[in-house]
Amino acid sequence: MSARKVTxxxxxxxxxxxxxxxxxxxxxxxxxxxxQRELSLVTHCIIVLQNGFKVEGTSACVDPASYNEAIGQxxxxxxxxxxxxxxxxxxxxxxLFQEQETADMLSDLADGDCDGCKI
Numbered sequence: 001m002s003a004r005k006v007t008x009x010x011x012x013x014x015x016x017x018x019x020x021x022x023x024x025x026x027x028x029x030x031x032x033x034x035x036q037r038e039l040s041l042v043t044h045c046i047i048v049l050q051n052g053f054k055v056e057g058t059s060a061c062v063d064p065a066s067y068n069e070a071i072g073q074x075x076x077x078x079x080x081x082x083x084x085x086x087x088x089x090x091x092x093x094x095x096l097f098q099e100q101e102t103a104d105m106l107s108d109l110a111d112g113d114c115d116g117c118k119i
Contacts, residue, residue: 004096006088011081014088017048020073037064043072047080055080055087 024040031039041061048054057080061067 004092006085006092011084011088014049014051014084015047016050016052018077019046019048020044020076022069022072040064041067041072043069043076045073045076045080047077047084049084053087055083057081057083 021044022040023042023044024036024038026044027036027039041064043059045057045059046054047057057076057078059072059075059079061072
């Protein structure tokens with residue numbers, strides 16, 4: 001049996017939707033012009049997974065002259081994507097644990113050793 005592991009391909013397969021927005025464009029709060037300018041350098045990414053769970057990533061450019069929307073979106077996506085790794089790692093570990101628990105319980109049943117079994 002090959003080892004089960006979390007891969008980038010696995011994570012990509014669980015992505016339902018990706019949404020980007022610029023903080024400056026999305027802002028509706030009254031702020032000064034300079035704050036609005038700074039907000040326009042911030043890009044947010046929300047990755048919606050197949051089960052509806054949402055993960056967010058953000059990128060912020062320091063120099064307005066070098067702001068590039070595509071780069072901001074890529075960096076925000078990577079920031080969100082990186083947050084999924086530990087979630088998927090936990091999920092896989094739990095699945096492996098539950099499978100082993102089930103196998104152990106079934107083995108005990110097959111051996112006739114069922115002290116405390118509630119099946």
